Structure formats: structure tokens, C-alpha cells
Amino acid sequence: MLKVNNIDVFYGNIHALKDVSLEVNEGEIVTLIGANGAGKSTLLKTLSGLLKPKKGEVLYQSQQIGGKAAQTIVKNGISHVPEGRRVFSTMSVEENLELGAYLRHDRDGVKKDMANVYDLFPILGERRKQPSGTLSGGEQQMLAMGRALMAKPKLLLLDEPSMGLAPLIVKRIFEIIKMVNEQGTTVLLVEQNANMALSIANRAYVIETGKIVLSGTAKELQESEQVKAAYLGGL
Amino acid sequence: MEWIQQLVNGISLGSIYALIALGYTMVYGIIKLINFAHGDVFMLGAFIGFYAIARWDIGFFPALIISMVLCAIIGVIIERVAYKRLRNATRIAALITAIGVSLLIEYTVIFFRGASPEAYPEVLPKTYIDIFGVSISSISILILAVTVVLMILLQFIVHKTKIGKAMRAVSLDPDAARLMGINVDNTISATFAIGSALAGAAGVIFGVYYTRIEPLMGVLPGLKAFIAAVFGGIGSIPGAMVGGLSLGVVETVVSALGFSLWRDAAAFVILILILILKPSGIFGKNTREKV
Numbered sequence A: 001m002l003k004v005n006n007i008d009v010f011y012g013n014i015h016a017l018k019d020v021s022l023e024v025n026e027g028e029i030v031t032l033i034g035a036n037g038a039g040k041s042t043l044l045k046t047l048s049g050l051l052k053p054k055k056g057e058v059l060y061q062s063q064q065i066g067g068k069a070a071q072t073i074v075k076n077g078i079s080h081v082p083e084g085r086r087v088f089s090t091m092s093v094e095e096n097l098e099l100g101a102y103l104r105h106d107r108d109g110v111k112k113d114m115a116n117v118y119d120l121f122p123i124l125g126e127r128r129k130q131p132s133g134t135l136s137g138g139e140q141q142m143l144a145m146g147r148a149l150m151a152k153p154k155l156l157l158l159d160e161p162s163m164g165l166a167p168l169i170v171k172r173i174f175e176i177i178k179m180v181n182e183q184g185t186t187v188l189l190v191e192q193n194a195n196m197a198l199s200i201a202n203r204a205y206v207i208e209t210g211k212i213v214l215s216g217t218a219k220e221l222q223e224s225e226q227v228k229a230a231y232l233g234g235l
Numbered sequence B: 001m002e003w004i005q006q007l008v009n010g011i012s013l014g015s016i017y018a019l020i021a022l023g024y025t026m027v028y029g030i031i032k033l034i035n036f037a038h039g040d041v042f043m044l045g046a047f048i049g050f051y052a053i054a055r056w057d058i059g060f061f062p063a064l065i066i067s068m069v070l071c072a073i074i075g076v077i078i079e080r081v082a083y084k085r086l087r088n089a090t091r092i093a094a095l096i097t098a099i100g101v102s103l104l105i106e107y108t109v110i111f112f113r114g115a116s117p118e119a120y121p122e123v124l125p126k127t128y129i130d131i132f133g134v135s136i137s138s139i140s141i142l143i144l145a146v147t148v149v150l151m152i153l154l155q156f157i158v159h160k161t162k163i164g165k166a167m168r169a170v171s172l173d174p175d176a177a178r179l180m181g182i183n184v185d186n187t188i189s190a191t192f193a194i195g196s197a198l199a200g201a202a203g204v205i206f207g208v209y210y211t212r213i214e215p216l217m218g219v220l221p222g223l224k225a226f227i228a229a230v231f232g233g234i235g236s237i238p239g240a241m242v243g244g245l246s247l248g249v250v251e252t253v254v255s256a257l258g259f260s261l262w263r264d265a266a267a268f269v270i271l272i273l274i275l276i277l278k279p280s281g282i283f284g285k286n287t288r289e290k291v
């Protein structure tokens, strides 16, 4: 479904991604784990069109999307839930969800999907008229995910959904990721919380200072000494 | 009774400030640029209205609409030509460019038609209406009505339409807006179009009300509308409305009290006071800006 071939991404002259290749197959949950500053967010931003790769290609359903405008990519079915949620804080929960469906014109479908999001996250339904900035961190994460789902994505990019959340809420968020995946959405999940991520993923990649250093099935990585030492220690 | 008359004058003047201030505040809200050429769009609006009425012999409302449409287009051209490429430049570069655009517009107009003032034709019947023993000119009432309608329309656009929601989203977080599929460039252009159309309307209203227009007429009202926007809280639409109306009333009261020489100073005193007491303005967010 998604195939990244040897991309290089720069911020000015900072070389943030070096010759990165990765693949996500339809129906999978693939996780990308790595420490802070490794380049995880940079990769997702490149996939969703916020950054342009200097070299290499990004193939989505066999089409080159690397360097395309973000709106084109959303239209093609990739939604990105950014790090730190980035909800539109002074706008209501409902307005945030409407913006998620910005490119859609099927009013009835949008209505139905909004009802589905409220089913998935009942708390959002209760708070639909509330400014999203007044929600708790966990609720904002749910809203950011719901907002992305409103675009009816085929591929969902999640950037550290567990960041800053209490363990119980993280557990709930991960259950929902699994559920969304079971309903047919392919997921690329970026995490520092390797334990949780590997527990729901099919396959995984490990990124260090802009390079993919390891890849395999989630099970293989859970058992890898290298991963245990660097990412699973203490947890 | 004299006071009610003054209040009406103040509100009429304030309506003009408010309409201009809205453009300042909307543009600032979305690209954090103080568009110093905005007062000149107001001037262009006044001249477009003037030529439409005087040369083509059309009525007030068609002239108002023509002026709004042309100003919207001019606003978009200014944004696309001068500001777009400076989105990632330093603020000072953008500010200097805005001042440059302002001078360019002013002196282009002077180049083509000279600096002499023009007397606005009387398009509206000058009648007086008696309300509670105060005679109020029908023009004041019409101006107020037009302003109120435009503001309601603006609120509707910003809060209920797709483009309005996109405008708010882009002003809150442009990258997150991109991830929704919003075309940020078009949204910014739409903001300039709407703000400039309101300035164009203000120009025609100014011409009809004060009957005298000239190529540098945008400078002082532009500056004052900017102060009104800061007073209301720059970036805040209700703030611009309240700020504009308050400033108009304050100026009129200062004149009425016999300090007419101090009229223009009043705005700047207000600016200094806000900057000292509440830099975020009355409706402003108290949060510090993101870097």
C-alpha cells in the first residue's frame, strides 16, 4: 500500500532522514519506534506532504506522492494525527471533526461518520459544543484521532498517541487503534512507547538518528536483545 | 439631546473604523502581518465608489458592491504579489514591504489623477429623522445599518461556512490545517479578499458621509483603525468591531468637549494606554505568542 524508497529529508542543512526505506501493507499495523529526535515525526510529515523529500520516492498505491501537496495526499486517503494532537483549540469538538471532513462533499456520509466517531469516543459526544482546548490530554488525543478518521482514510499515520497520557488512557487509545485497524484502516504508528506499540503491531521498524537500523515482525523485535536493551528496558 | 447627536456621529465614524479594523485583524490573525497597505485599500474603495457614482451614474448600493468586489480583487493581488513570498521571512521584512505597498498605492493614484481632493456626489437623499426629539440624518442610520449587516454577514461567514472554518483553522495552526486538506494559500487569499472588501465598503461609506476624498485619506483612518484593532485585541473579530466603535465615540466626545485639536491625539493616547495596561487588548488572548 505504501512504499518508501531511499528518501532523504533535510531541514535546511540538517540531514534528518538518511536513505530511509519502509513498507506498509494493506491491513497492517506497522510501528516505527525510536528515541526522541530520531526522525520519526519527520518521516510522517514527509508522508503527509508537510515536508518534501530531497531524494527517493514515496509510493502510495503505486503512485508517487513524495513532495505532493498535503491536500492531495489527504484526498488520496492518508490522514496524519500529528504529535501533540494539534487540535484547533478555540474551536468546538464538533467543528474540529467537521474540519477533518473538509475535503468531503457527501453530507450524509459525514454525518454518519461523525456519529461513528461519537460511538467510538462517547466523551467527545458529550463535549461536542465545548472548545477543544478545554479537553484533557487524553480527550484531545481522541479528538485528533476522530478528526483524522472523519477524512475516511485508508492509511492512518499516528505520531506518538501515548505521549503524556496516563497508562490507563494509553491502554484505551491502543485498544481503539486496534479496533480502527480491524475495521479496515491500515495504520502506521510512531511511538517511543515500544512495549505498547509492539504489542499491537504486525511489523516494526527501529529508527536511530535518521536511519532505519532494524526491522522485522513485532514478535521478532520484542525478542531482539538490541531492542530489549535500548527500548524495552525498565518497562 | 446634543449628546445623543454626538453619540450618533461617533458611532458613524466608529463604524468606518470598525470596518477597516476588521481587515487588519483578520489578516493579522491568519499571517501575523500588519498590513499597512490596508488603509490605502480603503482609499481605493472610496475612489472606486466615487468614479462609479460620478461617471457611471449609478446608485449607492451598486457602487458599494462594485467597490467591495474590486477591493477584494486588489487585496488578493497585493497578497499574491507582495506578501506571499514573504511568509517565511522575518516580520520586519514583511512590515517594510507593507509600508512599501502602501506608498506605491498612494503615489500611483496621485500619479494618475493628481493629489487634489474630490467632492463625493450626493447619492443619498439628505433627510432628517426625528427620534425621541433628536434629529438624526438618514445617512447616519443607513451607514449604521450597512455596517451592522456587513458585520452579521462576516460573523456568518467566519462561523458557519466552510471557508470561515478554514480561516479560523489556518489562523490557529497552519500545518494542522494542511493535514485537514485545507489549501492554506487560498484560505489566506480569501481572508485578504474579505478584509479588503470591508475596507472598500468603508471607503464608499466615508465618501458619502464626509463628502471629501483624496489619495492620502487612508493614512490616518488606517492608522486609527489599526489602533482600534489593537485596542480590541489584534486577531479578534469582535474586538475590532468594539474597538472601532469605541474609538469613533471617544474621538467625537473629545471634539464635542471642545478639545477638537486633541481629537487625533486621543487615538494615540489610547494606544499607549493599552500597550501599557493590557497589550493583548480587551478581547485578546492573554497567551504569549507561539514561536
Ligand SMILES: Nc1ncnc2c1ncn2[C@@H]1O[C@H](COP(=O)(O)OP(=O)(O)O)[C@@H](O)[C@H]1O
Residues within 6 Å of the ligand: A011, A014, A016, A034, A035, A036, A037, A038, A039, A040, A041, A042, A043
Ligand atoms: N523544524 C525543524 N527545524 C530543524 N530541525 C528540526 C526540525 N524538526 C526536527 N528537526 C530535527 O530533526 C531531527 C528529527 O526530528 P523529529 O523527526 O522531530 O524526531 P522524533 O519525532 O523522532 O522525535 C532532530 O534532530 C530534530 O532536532
Ligand SMILES: [Mg+2]
Residues within 6 Å of the ligand: A037, A040, A041, A042, A083
Ligand atoms: Mg516526534
